Structure formats: structure tokens, C-alpha cells
Amino acid sequence: MKDLIIIGGGGFAKEVLWLANDCNRKVIGVLDDNEETHQSIIQGSRVLGSISSWVEYSDCEFVIAIGSPRTRFQVYEKMLEKGNPQFSTLIHPSVKYSNTVEFGKGAIVCAGTILTVDVKVGNHNILNLNVTVGHECNFSDFVTIAPMAAVSGNVSLSKYVEIGTGALVRQGLSIGRGAMLGMGAILTKNISELAVFAGNPAKKLKELSEI
Template sequence: MKDLIVIGGGGFAKEVIWLANDCSRKVRGVLDDSAQTHNTQVQGATVLGDVSNWINYKDCEFIIAIGSPRTRKKVLDKMLTFGEPDFAILIHPSVRLSNTVSIGEGSIICAGSILTADISLGKHNILNLNVTVGHECEFADYVTIAPMVAVSGNVKLQYLVEVGTGAVIRQGLELAEGSMLGMGGILTKNIPERLIFAGNPAKKLKEIVE
């Protein structure tokens, strides 16, 4: 198995390195564009330089440990200007999932999560601690789900969707591209593109301006 390079040196990178260790993956180091982090340690892994330096580690696999889906995509786009890196899939050993779950490259599923039947995850998804996902859900690329989220069956999360800690999503709903459900939100209706919903029941809070 190839060594692993973690992209991003923040708090979530610490958790991903821990996850990788639990998966018996050797972490060769970290890449981060913040110059002050270079040659420091993240959970025992040395920050080897900027993200663009990934090309010097083509014998490794990579994982982007950045929670924000938009930032994660920007970092990946930067990496792709230098070539085609190989991305790992990290699934903690405690995760329970059926053999009808498909998972795209670069995705991370953290400890305690449960994924049931006929589920499709796109590329570079993050499912944090203790997330539950019901039957026939479809997640597009760059989806981020924070800890303790409950996603009921037949839910669609589109490109760049983000779901905050402790949120609950009712069966059969769709979160459109670039939308967000805030922490603790109870979603009972669809969210249109680039809107933030929050509350119980969740209602429109504001638009996302990019």
C-alpha cells in the first residue's frame, strides 16, 4: 500500500492523520500553503511544504483534509494544474456500510458512521464522526457533513453542499448546489441553490455570495 500525504495542516488534518493511523496507513507528511507551518509537526507528521509540492511525492496517495467544500475544491484544482495525483479513500474501521454503497475517490468517512443500502457518494466527500445515512441517498462531489448528522432515505445532496453538526434531514429532500444546512437544523423542505437554512424547522437564513 502506498504512503499517504495529507493536504491541509489545520484541525481536521489532525483528525484525518489519527483516522489514517487507525486504518494502518503510513502518513509520510503534510502539505500546506501556510509558510509558517512548514517543517512543523501535525500529529507527528512533518509539514513538507506547499500543496504544489505534491508532484515530488508522486509515489504516494493523497487526501485533502479540509472541511470547507469550496476550499477543498480550490485546493484540488490547484493540484490538478501540476498533474493527476492519486487520491485515497479513508474509511475508519468502525464504520458500518453495506456492499451496495459506492464511494468516490478522495472521500473520508470518520469513526462511528453508518451507511445503509444503495447509497452513492461522489468524489472528495467528508462524512465526519457518527453520521448516519439512509437508503438510496445520492451525494454529489465535494459534500461535507459535520458530526452527528442524520440523513434519512432518498436524500440528494448536490455539488458543494455542507451540513452542520447535529442537523437532521427528512426523507426524500434535496439540497441544491452550493447550499448549506446550519448546525442543529431540522430540514423539512428542499433548499434551493446557494442558500443557507437554519433552525427548527429550518428556514432561509441568507444567500451565499461568491
Template sequence: MGAPIAIFGAGGHGRELLQLVRDIGAWDVAGFVVDERFPAPPEVAGLPVLGGLDWLAARPEVAVVVAVGAPAARRAIVERIRARAPNPFPALVHPRAWVGERVALGEGTVVCAGAMLTTDIRLGAHVHLNVASTLAHDDVLEDFVTLAPGVHLAGGVLLREGAELGVGSSVIPRRTVGAWTVVGAGAVVTRDLEADCTAAGVPARVLSRRAPGWQLAQA
């Protein structure tokens, strides 16, 4: 029997991460943990919904992975867990992902099946790389970055904290996407994008902007 782990979040992403954890084969999945403020079923995918932060705080030996896709919501949940519970956040890499040499993974980072990371890459904490995403040399992804399925980053790309790239989007070499910026599905980033905006299209253009600190309202 492996080390105990719980999955925070009982939606579709939670069920995907359950499969990922089972495919790794090193963990004993205790069940799902949820936000107490919202209703949840007693069971998901044949496993119990165990409770909320009180359940985690009483079991500091249980690792936890936050299965929430939206970066701002994931950040808020991580901060709530850190404030009340000392549980570890392991980095999880699917056995059918390819991670090359000199790739650094922050705590709580998730690398899904089919992802490919070449070399000299740094991922911050609680980064989520979805299926079939690819990262080339010298990419840097800061905390809480999310890549949807099929995102492609060329070399030397910098994604600032909380950046979220939609399905099938891509970034050409040596471009920066600002903190808490959203890039739409299928977009191609050919120039730097500022923080706190939404961009889409080929090439990607800014469609709207948010006030700095908007992500803090997700707490």
C-alpha cells in the first residue's frame, strides 16, 4: 500500500487526477476533499467525499493535490489549506509524460499524460500541465499557471503567475504572458501580453482587461 493522498475537488478535473494518481501507482487514494461552502455528493467515482479542511487538518500525514482548473480558484484553495493544515503537496507526473533533464517541478505541480518537457525548464508551485501540452527549452512557468490540453510553448517562454492558456493555444519563442492573463483557445501569442488581460485570436490580441488583484476576490 502506498502513501495516503486526498484529492481536493470532486468535479471532472478531480476524476482526471484520480486516474493520474492511480496510473502513477505510488499512492493510496483516501478519497475526495471539498470546499465546505458548497454541496457535494457522498461519493465520487467510487470513493468517499471525506469532508473539508477540518478533515485535512486532522490528518497532516495525508498528501493533497488540488484538482481545480481555474488558477485563481486554485490559488485561493491552496492558501486556505496552508492556513489551516500542514499537509504536503507532492508534484505528480503521469508515467506517460516525458520530462527531460534539468526540469524543476514545484510543489503541487501536475503533469498529465502526453505532456512533453525538454530541458532547462522551471515550473513553479501548483502549475497544471494538461494532456498533450509541450514545453521547449528554457521555459519558465510561475506559480499557478495552467495549460489546457494541447498547448505548445516554444523555447524561452515566460508565463507569469496565474497565466491560463486555452486549448490548442501556442506561444512563439521568447515571449512573456503577464500574470493572471487568460489566452483563448487556439490563439497564437506572437508578442508579449500584459498582466490581467484576456487575449485571443491569431495573432493574439487583447480583448479586455481586469483591475490588478482581481484574482484575490476568488478567496
């Protein structure tokens, strides 16, 4: 198994360093564009330099530990400008899932999460602590689901969707590209792309700019 480098130096990156340790992965360092953090120590790992310097460690694997789907995608695109990095998938040992669940490259699945059957988790998805995912869900790339969210069966999430902490999604729904569902929201109808929904039942608050 190859050595691992964490991309990003924020709070979620600290959690992913802990996750990687539980997965018995050797982390050789962190890359972050905040120059003030360079050579500092985060959760026992040194910040080796900026994200673009990943090419100096091309024999390693990487995970992008940045919660925002949009920012995560921008970092991914920036990395691709310099080559073809190898991305690792991190699944905490406590995660429960059937043999019909598929995980994409670069996905991060945190402790306590449960995925049932016929679930597809896209590339560079983040499923945070204690998320539950029902049968036949299909998540596209760069999706973020915050802690304690519950996604019922047969739900479709398009690219860059973000679901807030403790939100509930009724079965059979779809959430469009770049949309956001707020913390604690209860979703009972489909969400169009780039829309922000919140509340109980969730209602549209505004629209976001293009990705």
C-alpha cells in the first residue's frame, strides 16, 4: 500500500488524518496553499508545502480533505494541471456496507456511517460521521454529506451537492447539480440545480452561482 498525503490543512483535514491512522495508512504529510502553515505540524503530520508541489510526491496517493464540494473540485482541477495524481479511497473500519456498495476514487467515508445495498458513491465524495444511506442511492462526483444526515432509499445526488448536518432526505428524491440542503432540513420534494433549501419541510431560499 502506498504512502498517503492529505490535501488541505483545515479542520476536516485534521479529522481525515485521524481517520487515516485508524485505517493503518502511513501519512507522510499534508499539502496546503496557506503559506503560514508550511512546515507546521497538524495532528502529527508536517505541512510539506503548497498543493501544486504534489508532483514531488507522485509516488504517493492523495485524498482531498476539504469539505466544500466546490473548493474540493477546484483543488482537484488544479492538481490535474500538473499531471495525473493517484487518489486513495478512505473508509473507516467501523463503516458498515454490503458487497453491492461501490466507492469511487478519492471518496472519504467517516466513522459510524452505514450504507445498505446497491449504493453508488461517486469519486471524491465525503460522507461524514454517522451518515445513513438507504438502498439504490446514486451519488455523483464531489458530493458532501455532513454528519448525522439520513438519506433514504433510491435518492439521486448530482455533482457538487452538499447536504447539511442532521438533514433528512425522503426516499425517491433527486437533488440537482450544485444544490445545497441546510442543516436539520427535512426534504420532501426534488431540488433543482444550484438551489438552496432549508427548513421543515425544506423550502427554497435562494439560488447559487454557477460552479
